[in-house]
Amino acid sequence: MLHQFVLLVMAPIFWAQGKYVRKSIPCLREAEGPRQGHSAQAERNRGRTVQNKQKLRILLIGDSAAAGVGAKHQSQALSGQLIAALRPFFQVEWQLIAKTGYTTKQVIQSARLHPKQMYDVVVVSAGVNDVTKPTSAAQWLKQQQMLTHTLRHQFSCPHIILTQIPPMGRFPALPHPLRWYLGSKAKSFNKQLHHWVSTQPDCEIVNLxxxxxxxxxxxxxxxxxxxxxxxxxxxxxxxxxxxxxSR
Known part of the structure; x- marks a missing residue:
């Protein structure tokens, strides 16, 4: 309710600042490179022997951060960094489904359009674009719950990792008071998410x-x-x- 009231009072200022931000910040491309792969095959291509490691199927899904905006290549982005960190311990078959500008609703839709298949782990990045819209924390939590339900149904995944919305109050591109408002709203969203995830044994949150x-x-x-x-x-x-x- 507080954020809805502040938005109502400060709407003209936020509208002007939002327009300025959209015009002033550069439009960066999504990271280049493959959006699916197999770590074992990559090792063989380098002429290395592949050890008998546990196999994992991982799906990364979400918004521009999941797509690697801010990195030149997927090897520098979330997908590449995650696979590199897991490679010593697991054989990883992975896929990335992400697009700049996606809200949680759009991530849900992309999951529903993806063919049904089994993934061991699904990693999610969604929320920043919801914070910038007139969505309340309660509405967003319901969307996150629907997303989680969709992932369970579509991919039979026993492990879902949700990414906490980053501290938007520290984003250099945002001027005050818009930066303060979005940062406060992001904290409110995260508080709701943490409370709910604590009741879900198959879900975890990563905090950046x-x-x-x-x-x-x-x-x-x-x-x-x-x-x-x-x-x-x-x-x-x-x-x-x-x-x-340990499995």
Whole structure:
């Protein structure tokens, strides 16, 4: 309710600042490179012997951050960093489904359009684009719950990793008071998400807040840079290792 009230009062200022941000920040492309692959095949292509490691099927799905905006190649983005971190322990077959600008609703739709198949782990990045729209925390939580339900139904995945919305109050591209407002709204969204995920045994949250330094962000001041993608990939890998290494 508080954010809806602030939005009503400050709407003219936020509209003007939002228009300025859309015009002023550079439009970065999604990272180039493959959006699916197999780590074992990559090792063979390098002439290396593949050890008998546990096999995992991983799907990454979401928005521009999942798509690697802010990195030149997928090897520097979330997908590449995650596979690199898991390669010593698992044989990973992976796929990436992501698009710049996607809201949680659009991520749900993309999941529903993807052929039904089994994934061991699904990694999700969705929320920043919802924060920038007139969506309440309660509405967004319902969308996240629907997304999780869709992933379970579509992919029979026993492990879902949701990415906490980054601290938008520290995004260099955003002027104040818009930066304060979006940062506060993102915190409200995350609080709701954490409370719900704590009741879901198949879900976990990865938190990037402590590692998001403005100097490590992309040139647009809005997306992650390679350093943040590396931390993100390693943080997700730790959650996967903890749950799957003993199986």
């Amino acid at each position: 807040e402590g590692e998001l330094e403005p100097s490590h962000m992309a040139s647009d001041g809005f997306h992650p840079g390679p350093v943040i993608y590396q931390y993100w990939g390693q943080a997700v890998a730790k959650l996967i290792e903890a749950r799957w290494s």
